[in-house]
Amino acid sequence: MVLKYKMMKKICLVTGGTSGIGFGILQNLLEQKDYQVISLSRSQTSINAAKQKLGQIAASVDFIQGDISIPEDCQKVQAYISQKYGRLDGLVNCAGIIKLGGIEKQTIDEWNNSINVNLTGSFILTQSLLDLLKQSSSASIVNISSMHSQKPGGSISYCVAKAGVDMLTKCLAQELSKYRIRVNSVNPGAVKTNIYLASGDYTEEELTRLMEARKETYPLGRIGDAKKDIGSMVEFLLSDKATWITGANIFIDGGISIK
Numbered sequence: 133m134v135l136k137y138k139m140m141k142k143i144c145l146v147t148g149g150t151s152g153i154g155f156g157i158l159q160n161l162l163e164q165k166d167y168q169v170i171s172l173s174r175s176q177t178s179i180n181a182a183k184q185k186l187g188q189i190a191a192s193v194d195f196i197q198g199d200i201s202i203p204e205d206c207q208k209v210q211a212y213i214s215q216k217y218g219r220l221d222g223l224v225n226c227a228g229i230i231k232l233g234g235i236e237k238q239t240i241d242e243w244n245n246s247i248n249v250n251l252t253g254s255f256i257l258t259q260s261l262l263d264l265l266k267q268s269s270s271a272s273i274v275n276i277s278s279m280h281s282q283k284p285g286g287s288i289s290y291c292v293a294k295a296g297v298d299m300l301t302k303c304l305a306q307e308l309s310k311y312r313i314r315v316n317s318v319n320p321g322a323v324k325t326n327i328y329l330a331s332g333d334y335t336e337e338e339l340t341r342l343m344e345a346r347k348e349t350y351p352l353g354r355i356g357d358a359k360k361d362i363g364s365m366v367e368f369l370l371s372d373k374a375t376w377i378t379g380a381n382i383f384i385d386g387g388i389s390i391k
C-alpha cells in the first residue's frame with residue numbers, strides 16, 4: 133500500500149547528506165523544521181558519523197545507502213520515496229568527488245569516475261525521481277556545482293563536470309518549467325570538508341594548511357561555512373520564497389570568482 137505523507141513538511145532528498153556541504157545543508161533544513169529530510173550516500177561509515185553528529189534528531193532523517201552513478205541504486209531510492217511519501221518536493225544533488233590533476237596527470241579512469249559521479253549521477257538520479265517531483269505542487273531542484281565551473285584549476289575532470297552541471301541546470305530548468313519544477317545551481321567557493329581527504333590528495337594537516345592559506349586569497353577574508361553560507365541559500369531556493377527563480381547559477385564564494 134502506498135502511504136502518502138500527510139504532513140505539510142516538504143519532502144527533500146539531499147545526496148551526500150552525510151558529510152561536508154551536504155551535511156551542512158541537511159542540518160540547515162532540519163533546523164527550519166519545515167522539511168522531512170532524506171539523505172543518500174554510499175558508505176555506512178559516513179552514515180554512522182552523520183548520525184552521531186546529529187544526535188537525537190538523526191532518528192527523523194531517512195538515511196539511504198546508494199550510489200548516484202548506479203541506475204539500479206537510483207531506482208531503489210525512487211521506490212523507497214514513492215512507497216513512504218508518494219512525492220518529492222526538493223532534490224539537492226550535492227554528492228561529489230574530486231581527484232586533482234590536469235591532462236598530463238589525470239588517468240582516464242579518474243576522468244570517467246569524476247564525470248560519472250559529479251555530472252552523470254545527477255542526471256540519472258533526477259531522471260529516476262522526475263515522476264515523484266511532478267507529484268509536488270512546488271518542486272525545486274538544487275544542483276551543487278562549484279566556482280570551478282567557470283574558473284579552471286586543480287582538477288580538469290572536476291572543472292569540466294561542474295561546467296556540465298551548470299548547463300544541466302539550465303537545460304532542466306527550461307525543460308521542466310512546464311511542470312512548474314524549478315532548477316537552480318549553487319556554486320560554492322572553498323569550504324573545508326572531507327572531499328580532498330577522500331581522494332587521497334591531501335592529509336588532514338595539509339588540508340588545514342591549504343584552507344588557512346585560502347582565507348588570505350578570498351576577497352571577503354574567509355572560506356565558506358557549509359551550513360550558514362551554502363545551506364541557507366539552498367534552503368531559500370527550496371522554499372516558497374524563491375518561486376520565480378529558475379535556471380540560475382548562483383555563486384556563493386566570498387568574491388573569489390570576481391577577483
Ligand SMILES: NC(=O)c1ccc[n+]([C@@H]2O[C@H](COP(=O)([O-])OP(=O)(O)OC[C@H]3O[C@@H](n4cnc5c(N)ncnc54)[C@H](OP(=O)(O)O)[C@@H]3O)[C@@H](O)[C@H]2O)c1
Pocket residue numbers: 147148149150151152153154172173174175176178179198199200201226227228229249253276277278279319320321322323324325326327328330
Ligand atoms: N568543499 C569544497 O570546497 C567545495 C567547493 C565547491 C563545490 N563543492 C561541491 O560540494 C559537494 C559536496 O562536496 P563536499 O566538499 O561536501 O565533499 P565531502 O565532504 O567529501 O562529501 C561528499 C558526500 O557525497 C557522498 N558521495 C560521494 N560519492 C557519492 C556517490 N557516488 N553516490 C552517493 N553519494 C556519494 C559522500 O558519502 P559516501 O562517501 O559515503 O558516499 C559524502 O556524503 C560536491 O558536489 C562538491 O563538488 C565542494
